[in-house]
Amino acid sequence: xxxxxxxxxxxxxxxxxxxxxxxxxxxxxxxxxxxxxxxxxxxxxxxxxxxxxxxxxxxxxxxxxxxxxxxxxxxxxxxxxxxxxxxxxxxxxxxxxxxxxxxxxxxxxxxxxxxxxxxxxxxxxxxxxxxxxxxxxxxxxxxxxxxxxxxxxxxxxxxxxxxxxxxxxxxxxxxxxxxxxxxxxxxxxxxxxxxxxxxxxxxxxxxxxxxxxxxxxxxxxxxxxxxxxxxxxxxxxxxxxxxxxxxxxxxxxxxxxxxxxxxxxxxxxxxxxxxxxxxxxxxxxxxxxxxxxxxxxxxxxxxxxxxxxxxxxxxxxxxxxxxxxxxxxxxxxxxxxxxxxxxxxxxxxxxxxxxxxxxxxxxxxxxxxxxxxxxxxxxxxxxxxxxxxxxxxxxxxxxxxxxxxxxx
Amino acid sequence: xxxxxxxxxxxxxxxxxxxxxxxxxxxxxxxxxxxxxxxxxxxxxxxxxxxxxxxxxxxxxxxxxxxxxxxxxxxxxxxxxxxxxxxxxxxxxxxxxxxxxxxxxx
Numbered sequence: 001x002x003x004x005x006x007x008x009x010x011x012x013x014x015x016x017x018x019x020x021x022x023x024x025x026x027x028x029x030x031x032x033x034x035x036x037x038x039x040x041x042x043x044x045x046x047x048x049x050x051x052x053x054x055x056x057x058x059x060x061x062x063x064x065x066x067x068x069x070x071x072x073x074x075x076x077x078x079x080x081x082x083x084x085x086x087x088x089x090x091x092x093x094x095x096x097x098x099x100x101x102x103x104x105x106x107x108x109x110x111x112x113x114x115x116x117x118x119x120x121x122x123x124x125x126x127x128x129x130x131x132x133x134x135x136x137x138x139x140x141x142x143x144x145x146x147x148x149x150x151x152x153x154x155x156x157x158x159x160x161x162x163x164x165x166x167x168x169x170x171x172x173x174x175x176x177x178x179x180x181x182x183x184x185x186x187x188x189x190x191x192x193x194x195x196x197x198x199x200x201x202x203x204x205x206x207x208x209x210x211x212x213x214x215x216x217x218x219x220x221x222x223x224x225x226x227x228x229x230x231x232x233x234x235x236x237x238x239x240x241x242x243x244x245x246x247x248x249x250x251x252x253x254x255x256x257x258x259x260x261x262x263x264x265x266x267x268x269x270x271x272x273x274x275x276x277x278x279x280x281x282x283x284x285x286x287x288x289x290x291x292x293x294x295x296x297x298x299x300x301x302x303x304x305x306x307x308x309x310x311x312x313x314x315x316x317x318x319x320x321x322x323x324x325x326x327x328x329x330x331x332x333x334x335x336x337x338x339x340x341x342x343x344x345x346x347x348x349x350x351x352x353x354x355x356x357x358x359x360x361x362x363x364x365x366x367x368x369x370x371x372x373x374x375x376x377x378x379x380x381x382x383x384x385x386x387x388x389x390x391x392x393x394x395x396x397x398x399x400x401x402x403x404x405x406x407x408x
Numbered sequence: 409x410x411x412x413x414x415x416x417x418x419x420x421x422x423x424x425x426x427x428x429x430x431x432x433x434x435x436x437x438x439x440x441x442x443x444x445x446x447x448x449x450x451x452x453x454x455x456x457x458x459x460x461x462x463x464x465x466x467x468x469x470x471x472x473x474x475x476x477x478x479x480x481x482x483x484x485x486x487x488x489x490x491x492x493x494x495x496x497x498x499x500x501x502x503x504x505x506x507x508x509x510x511x512x513x514x
Contacts (some may be wrong), residue, residue, distance in 0.1 A: 045449065050486035063449070067438075068440055295449075321454070323454070365417070374478040379482050
């Protein structure tokens, strides 16, 4: 083994991919992954879905089993927090005061939840949902017939609501804006999700202003500014995340709504790369800088970062995509809809549970939200990656096969 | 435990023993088989664990459901024996299974 040492800080999706990618790209030195959680990198998306509802065991969440890392000579330093990065002396400091020198460093620090400062938010039974420990604790407060209040009608909030409702709980979702998913979807898609959640027995309150969480030691109710009081055995707050950039800032790296990286995932320090939710990077398909919160970005950017550390410069060029499972709804999103000026629907959003919403800016197809429409999702993903737009009239016409709707 | 052989697009083979009840995708991830990207972790959402079931095994493995079929229509280079490996659960009857992995996932 070579004498060089690559250290990866943060042990989630991007770290698992980066470590594996380093080996696949020929890194023959030491590789260490340092993470503050006690288990190897795991899939986070099931946390608000199959893991919360008890359908999946924590072993099933692991991206790869611990033995895989052993066999690949990747050291996992779990339960270990990095407190400082010193780019000048090329070493990191751990929470116990120990230091480890590095040849190359990768920051895959992810994001942390945005916290609300509300009266009562320190009560037992009030949670955020980001990692396995959060959900393990939430699971102690849920069960058939209990009441849950979810603060935040974004994807995490709605997925959590669906999982809890499936367990037979009374669930209310509070959204501060006039509609759920307002920041990420068109009004038609928001209305669709509100309708289906209603049909499934979830109560959604929009324009909600939470005044306080009430209870003695554990939460018992949520009080709204309009005087409404909602019973609650558990409260889950899902109001977005903030990129985890503290170490990068302390190290003097360029940070601007995420750790600033170039198309090769390099930070402003030549020996430090970064990947995943924590980065701010340029996307050539949309010709703008982005900070994405997604598995796709974590894995794809980590591949670029691993190549870069091995001296293979291949620019990051990927179409963002996402998914969200709620009840029997399989939502798959290809592309980024921000900046759209027109929405074209294929299938009905006002009845049933299957349609696709295509987002356009002028003539240009930007993205699709496909609900129980995997074919539309896959077709748009391929078309957008290849730089193709589509004919809106053909997209809207279900008698025309989706593959004939694209323009080259 | 059933034995599964993964054959990559360049002809190289890897044999792994897989516990019954494990998906083929998980077996590949657990054993570091290149060519099964499995970005979504088995949610049938990404289409990056595409494989070709060796023709001699197609009948035993079975066919894709509707969601998977729709996904498969738009993977790169679909074939009649295309499947998503996250949707194939290994069982004792599949001992000896052979699957081929597409070039696009390397």
